[in-house]
Amino acid sequence: MYRRWLWPGFASPGIVWLVLLFVVPFYAVLGVALGTVDPILFQPVPIWNPLEWNVGWLAEVFHRLAPGGIWFDVWIRTVVYVAASLALCLLIGYPVAYYTARHAGRWKGLILILIILPLWISYMMRMLAWVNLLQADGYVNRFLMFTHVLSEPRDWLGGNSSTVIFALVYGYIPYLILPLFASLDRIDRSHLEAARDLGASPWSAFRQVTLPLSKTGILGGAVLITLPMFGDYYTPNIVSSSPKTSMIGNQIDLYFHGGPQPTIGAALTIVLAAFLTLLMLYYLRSIHRAQRDVGAVGAL
């Protein structure tokens, strides 16, 4: 009996953690999204019994997100910003993680510290620092003009999509590099040596061995940065504040800011969570497949 419960018992802190900090809060958001509103104070009145859930707010959110709805454009914009930021993070982060894992040698620790170092400063402070750097007479414009990349200062903070995407990349890229590094660092070099011995070119060895074996790291890092990016609202606020660059998180923020319809914010959160769950399921399925493939290679 003791042995039977010993090992599963080790999972209990994690389960308690998951229940208290994920399941309960998520159910609370669900109760709010499918609940009603206090008519005087406009506070959400959650409905805990699923049999009594009010789906009206959720239907309203679907209506707004649908083509022709008032949130369709901001929804598409959010998907595009996140996809572009993710692509850029991968383009920049993969070589950095690859170099650190495979070629940095004794500098590996230092590079990792340098990657983590910005995280010691709050996200908000880092973004505000960029606001200063990106001013018309800021260091970014000065440098680009000094190097003749620009002939006149660019208005980076004038409400540009490129600035928001750049800021998202800057803010989230360390979270992509770290799992990627861990994944690349774990790859057994003998696999690469075997590929080269069998006549594969360096590029071919990378494409057919390294890249597939780092898929779990790519997906893990992608999930890690995609989820918070979808809900981000402060980055576009700080570096743009133009409605043309707002994201769906700005709408959630608006409706949770003391107005008469906090349930709209909660319902939008639920829809966003459902969408992200689809991405998570794809991630889990891919991880499962990748592990199975690696297992098959190991068995050979």
Added chain:
Amino acid sequence: MTHHPKERRPGYLSRRDFLLRSAGTAAALSSAGGLLAACGNTTSVAEATGTSGEPVGPGGLPLARPDKRVTLPLWEDPIESGLEPETGGTFTVYNYPAYFYKKLLKEFGAKYDVEVQYTPFDNINSGLQRLASGAVQPDVMEITPDTLDIGVAGKLVKPLNLDYIPNLQANIWPQLVDPFYDGGSHYTVPYTCYATGIAWRTDKITEDIPGMAQPWDIFWQSQAYKGKVALLSENRETIGMALLRKGITDINTEDPAQVNQAVSDLKELYGVCNIKVDDIQYQSVPEGSSWLHQAWSGDMIAGYIYYLPKGTPASALGYWKPEHGKVPVQNDCFAICSTTKKPVLSHLFLNYLLDNGVAYENFVDFNGYQPPLNEIDPETLLKKGVVPENLANSVLTDADLGPDSLQYGTLTSKGQQLWEDGYSNFLAGGS
């Protein structure tokens, strides 16, 4: 008629009802279309009219307007006169961040032997929600006329005994001693006042804004200043400005056609100047990162005092506000929270903030927002150099108020939904 939170609202649809109604389309349940088809209107917050059919606010109280005075009912008796103030422990002031001079708070604390704590909120609505939830237990808080009925109906603010607040009668503009939104000052005393207008950099903007037939049009003619133009990030102010531009002076309208047209007009600004929305005009205009900004009058005074870079002359700042009867004029208030354990001291705090010396020091040495003191007049402020000549129109007087003035008032619940959704539409940046 209002409903208890636990009551089901009209139009409410339970999941059970929903499933029954949707039985024929069970296959479509998993799709959003199925939900939409089955749900209908299930998103009303509360009734918008009272028992006699007149529009009421969220608390079921009549809607106050400058030409329609409202005396709020007392939900409990005020404290008795002649009580001694409580001492010791903490005294919590609940307000916007950095909107009260801490030096003055310390002095108040020292005078009455309490430690004054300053607890900030993001905005008054969310502040009231936190107060109602019990997350905070302040003694006094800032409140606005348009949120006052929530405070009263929710029993979140206490009735005042004006015997403890002689400075109200002695020092404050007559219009605000007995204001239209709180007849007899049952719950509030005024704190600051301000108008909504346009701030700009005179060294960047070439148009003669005050000389334009409709100065609000400058936002729709600002192609040359793309990226440097912004509106206040407040749904009442942005939509209200678009209404005023079209000559609609009912800035509390709940006519969907008017509000939706105003939102459509605001959306034109995406293409005109890539409009921005923020609330940092007191800093961004003086520092030059914004050249044209919808702004409150207090912003330019604060901007001149604190944010104008060395070497930039005061004449670089311009401010315009519409003429009387077309300009939104607001005032912030202070009230005593029902959570207070120091009701007498709370009254004395309200009296303290209306003291001529305290209110003036808070204004010129800290927040730049003008208190409605009788002794403050534009000429004196100009003479003392508190306000430069070109910003003289930022200073308000008692004459700016009155029954023919404009003030954003409480809307019905449906009206608030309409304005919030309109602002959401604008903020979404869609076509």
